[in-house]
């Protein structure tokens with residue numbers, strides 16, 4: 315099996331604190347991997363190291379067999395990794411389509427002019443915002459801002475998409491729409507790493523789950539098996555948002 319993304323003994327310290335403590339795993343092409351664990355277990359730090367926002371203290375992260383740990387976020391985006399943020403980060407002074415066009419500049423292929431506009435519209439249609447292209451971002455509801463953030467990430471045509479609690483804060487109807495949207499993304503072959511607390515979404519979407527606790531992996535298994543692991547259940551006990 316081809317390993318698209320590979321972690322070898324990755325460690326990240328914040329002064330005295332060990333946020334990620336020797337993590338090794340691989341992600342295969344086309345896989346959707348759930349990244350779970352109680353608050354503070356190191357999930358966002360791990361995503362930040364993949365996207366280059368943080369560098370590992372030690373260890374190696376590689377994409378398609380080439381090291382990416384140590385590269386800048388821009389260099390990593392060009393190699394084919396895109397992300398959404400736990401807090402939506404659209405550019406409020408630009409229109410919906412301009413937001414996607416701005417994101418195009420960070421991808422593997424540079425597009426300009428009409429080509430960029432066409433591509434932006436294609437992504438907006440995919441996420442369900444095809445008829446909102448010319449509106450102000452400020453007119454978008456919360457879920458539509460999330461859709462836009464996804465369109466921005468997809469505009470870079472990533473091999474690996476990192477979703478940090480992209481489904482959080484949605485009502486039940488929106489959650490179903492969000493899960494359907496990620497399903498259609500899976501059909502395109504995109505490899506997805508999903509940090510998610512909503513178990514309904516994890517069960518519906520993730521082929522496999524890695525569960526972290528205190529910076530270490532305590533389970534790495536097919537989703538149903540990982541969620542039944544006694545150590546995993548123990549780690550979640552008493553965690554209010556789990």
Ligand SMILES: Nc1ncnc2c1ncn2[C@@H]1O[C@H](COP(=O)(O)OP(=O)(O)O)[C@@H](O)[C@H]1O
Nearest residue numbers: 328331333351352353354355356357358359360
């Ligand atoms: N920039 C930072 N500076 C200092 N400590 C941090 C920083 N980012 C995260 N941490 C700490 O690292 C640990 C893991 O955090 P994080 O990766 O955000 O966990 P999660 O996303 O699983 O909730 C926590 O103890 C957190 O307080």
Ligand SMILES: [Mg+2]
Nearest residue numbers: 357358359400
């Ligand atoms: Mg987090």
